[in-house]
Amino acid sequence: MKCPFCNAPSTQVTDTRENDEGDIIRRRRRCGECDKRFTTYERIELKLPQIVKKNGSRTEFDREKVLASMKLALRKRPVTAESVDLAIERIESRLLALGEREVPSDKVGEAVMRELKRLDKIAYIRFASVYRNFEDTEEFAEVLRELAPHAKQAIAKPRTRKS
Template sequence: MKCPFCSTPSTQVTDTRENDEGDIVRRRRRCLACDKRFTTYERIELRMPQVVKRNGSRTEYDHEKLRASMKLALRKRPVTAESVDSAISRIEEKLLSLGEREIPSEKLGELVMRELRKLDKIAYIRFASVYRNFEDAEEFSEVIRELSARAPTRARKPKAGE
């Protein structure tokens, strides 16, 4: 660490302490050349990967854009805000765990669709129709058949008189 007073690169750590949450480390340092003291702070810097769009352009990951996309798909659906927040957290954790500097938008879209499928099938279909750019009703039917094939079978309700 370079001394802020004399710019000498030789400094010595004299004291190290963590804050109560354990996410910031405070270090007291002493310059070996001018003997002045100063404090530095270390904190974790998590960087989300850049999103590489289909046309090759790059953009910063945008938490609010993800939230807005999911909310649009979930509009008027019986899904709690806490469920949406949890899904977004899982997506972001997955992005961070990949350890990549860039992620294709297709991969991000697949992560979103996976979470929406768990939350609400209708929202999943809504998002998929825009994300996959459905051209006709047959593509909708294919996704619905796919969902139906994967869905657990429900017990049939008996009709009156049965």
């Protein structure tokens, strides 16, 4: 593999490790020319389904786009990068398990919301407020009630006046 620092044509593997599930191999490499070290990851490449957007257009599943959306929702939240990577892997696994060639984009959005709900409630609310495009405060309050179903009147439902 070529060195990302000096573009030397070959590098030496100094350490190889598998993750716990055995589906990713991490390799530490060293360049013989500039002596810098870097890490590469080897993972199984599976064909994820195409994503069908709301306007009918189709696109490839983009892990980086999902990661960017999650990072934005998780900004300044105490969640590790490893937790986010595992969440994205679960999303990809769910998409693969569907066994479909095409998946509506809202299934991906719902999967992201499910993972954010597991990781951090504030990030979940941030993402939901944009993803679901709330029309009024009652829709927002409904998401908050959903997060605190056992709390007594976490957010009181609006009272209607009798005329």
